[in-house]
Amino acid sequence: MFGRSDVGEPDDGAAGDRGPLAAWPGAVHYGFAAMALAVVVARVVTDPLGGTLVAIELLPTLALAVAIAYAGRRFARHEPTPSQVQRSAAILCGGGIYGAVFVAVIELFQWLEGSAPVESDYLIAMAGFGGVALAAGVSHYYVAYEVRLAEARAESARANRLRKQSSVLGRIFRHNVRNEVNVVAGWIERTADPDPIAAARARRTARAHAERLADLSETARRIQRTMDGDERVRVDLVAHVESAVATVRAEAPAVSVATDLSESAWAVATSNAAAAPAEALSNAVEHNDPESLSVDVSVRADGEGYRVEIADDGTGIPSVEVDALDAAEEGPTSHGRGLGLYLMQTIAVESGGDMEVESAPGSGTTVRLWFPAADGPRAGPDDGA
Structure with a gap:
C-alpha cells in the first residue's frame, strides 16, 4: 500500500461517498432557519389579529432566521470536509438545545413560584433559535480556524518538500549536464578525424548526446513547473x-x-x-x-x-x-x-x-x-x- 500525500487535501472522499450534508454544507443551517420561519408563520396563523405587538415579537425570530441562514452561506464557502460538517451540525444542535433548556428551566422556576409567563412555548422556541445563531457563529470560526491550520500545515509540508526536491534536482541536473557536455565536447574533437567513417560516427554520437541535453532540459522544466504549483x-x-x-x-x-x-x-x-x-x-x-x-x-x-x-x-x-x-x-x-x-x-x-x-x-x-x-x-x- 502506498503512502498518501498530505499536500492540499481538497477531497475527503468522492462526492458519491460524502453524503448529503457534505454535498450541501449549509443544509443544517438552512434547516434551522426554515424552522424559525415556520414558527413565525405558525405564530401569525394562530394569532392573526395580534397587531403591532405580535409583529414586534416576531422580529427577533425573523432576525435569527436570517442570521442563521447567512452563517450557513459563509460556512459553505469554506468547503468543509464531511467531519467538519458533522461537528458543525452537532454544535448547532447543542446550541439550540442549550438555549431552549436554559429558558425552560427559568420558566419552570417561575411556574413553581406561581408566576409563569405567557407564551412560554414561543419564548422557549425563540431561545432555542438564539442558541443556534450563537452556535452558528462558533461553528463558523471553528471551521475557519481548522481550514487555515490545515492550509498552513500543507504549505509548510510543501515548502519542506520543495526545498528537498530543489536540492536534489539541482545536484542531479548539474551532474548530468556536466557529463553530457563533456561527452559532446569529446566527440566533437573526434569529428576532425581524417577517417571519414570515424568522423561521421563522431558527428552522429555528438548529435545524439546534444539531443539528450535538450531532453534533459525539457524534463527539468516539467519538474520545475510541477513543483511551482501546476x-x-x-x-x-x-x-x-x-x-x-x-x-x-x-x-x-x-x-x-x-x-x-x-x-x-x-x-x-x-x-x-x-x-x-x-x-x-x-x-x-x-x-x-x-x-x-x-x-x-x-x-x-x-x-x-x-x-x-x-x-x-x-x-x-x-x-x-x-x-x-x-x-x-x-x-x-x-x-x-x-x-x-x-x-x-x-x-x-x-x-x-x-x-x-x-x-x-x-x-x-x-x-x-x-x-x-x-x-x-x-x-x-x-x-x-
Missing part, C-alpha cells in the same frame, strides 16, 4: 496510459506491451499527469533491449484512488538511483542518471498521490503511481461498479 485537474488515467502505450507501440514495435485497464479511471492530477506513464514506458524502452523487452501495464482502483502500474522484465535500475528518490540530499557518489524518476514522483506527489519503485539489477522494474479519485462514478470490474 494546476490540479480531473483526468482519465486510462486515456493517458493508452496514449503512452500507443506511442511505444508505434516507435518501438519490437517491445511486447500487455495492458490490463479499467474502462476509465477519473482522478485528480496535475495538468501534465500524462507525462508520468509516458516517462515510465519511455525509460523502460530506452534502457533495455527492445527486442527482448516485455512490459505489463495496468490501471486499477486502489482504496480512494487509482493505481497505475508499469512493470518490465529488463535489466533493472541501480539501487542508488531508487534510493536517491527518498534521500534528503545526494552524496558525491549517489547521483541519479536522469530526471525521469523525479518527474514521475513530483507529478504523483503534487497530485496528492505517491509513487513506489521496485527494482534490482537483472530483475526488471515496477513503477506504481497512485492518484486520488476524482468526484464521480468509477468504472471497471474492480471498482465496485
Whole structure:
C-alpha cells in the first residue's frame, strides 16, 4: 500500500461517498432557519389579529432566521470536509438545545413560584433559535480556524518538500549536464578525424548526446513547473496510459506491451499527469533491449484512488538511483542518471498521490503511481461498479 500525500487535501472522499450534508454544507443551517420561519408563520396563523405587538415579537425570530441562514452561506464557502460538517451540525444542535433548556428551566422556576409567563412555548422556541445563531457563529470560526491550520500545515509540508526536491534536482541536473557536455565536447574533437567513417560516427554520437541535453532540459522544466504549483485537474488515467502505450507501440514495435485497464479511471492530477506513464514506458524502452523487452501495464482502483502500474522484465535500475528518490540530499557518489524518476514522483506527489519503485539489477522494474479519485462514478470490474 502506498503512502498518501498530505499536500492540499481538497477531497475527503468522492462526492458519491460524502453524503448529503457534505454535498450541501449549509443544509443544517438552512434547516434551522426554515424552522424559525415556520414558527413565525405558525405564530401569525394562530394569532392573526395580534397587531403591532405580535409583529414586534416576531422580529427577533425573523432576525435569527436570517442570521442563521447567512452563517450557513459563509460556512459553505469554506468547503468543509464531511467531519467538519458533522461537528458543525452537532454544535448547532447543542446550541439550540442549550438555549431552549436554559429558558425552560427559568420558566419552570417561575411556574413553581406561581408566576409563569405567557407564551412560554414561543419564548422557549425563540431561545432555542438564539442558541443556534450563537452556535452558528462558533461553528463558523471553528471551521475557519481548522481550514487555515490545515492550509498552513500543507504549505509548510510543501515548502519542506520543495526545498528537498530543489536540492536534489539541482545536484542531479548539474551532474548530468556536466557529463553530457563533456561527452559532446569529446566527440566533437573526434569529428576532425581524417577517417571519414570515424568522423561521421563522431558527428552522429555528438548529435545524439546534444539531443539528450535538450531532453534533459525539457524534463527539468516539467519538474520545475510541477513543483511551482501546476494546476490540479480531473483526468482519465486510462486515456493517458493508452496514449503512452500507443506511442511505444508505434516507435518501438519490437517491445511486447500487455495492458490490463479499467474502462476509465477519473482522478485528480496535475495538468501534465500524462507525462508520468509516458516517462515510465519511455525509460523502460530506452534502457533495455527492445527486442527482448516485455512490459505489463495496468490501471486499477486502489482504496480512494487509482493505481497505475508499469512493470518490465529488463535489466533493472541501480539501487542508488531508487534510493536517491527518498534521500534528503545526494552524496558525491549517489547521483541519479536522469530526471525521469523525479518527474514521475513530483507529478504523483503534487497530485496528492505517491509513487513506489521496485527494482534490482537483472530483475526488471515496477513503477506504481497512485492518484486520488476524482468526484464521480468509477468504472471497471474492480471498482465496485
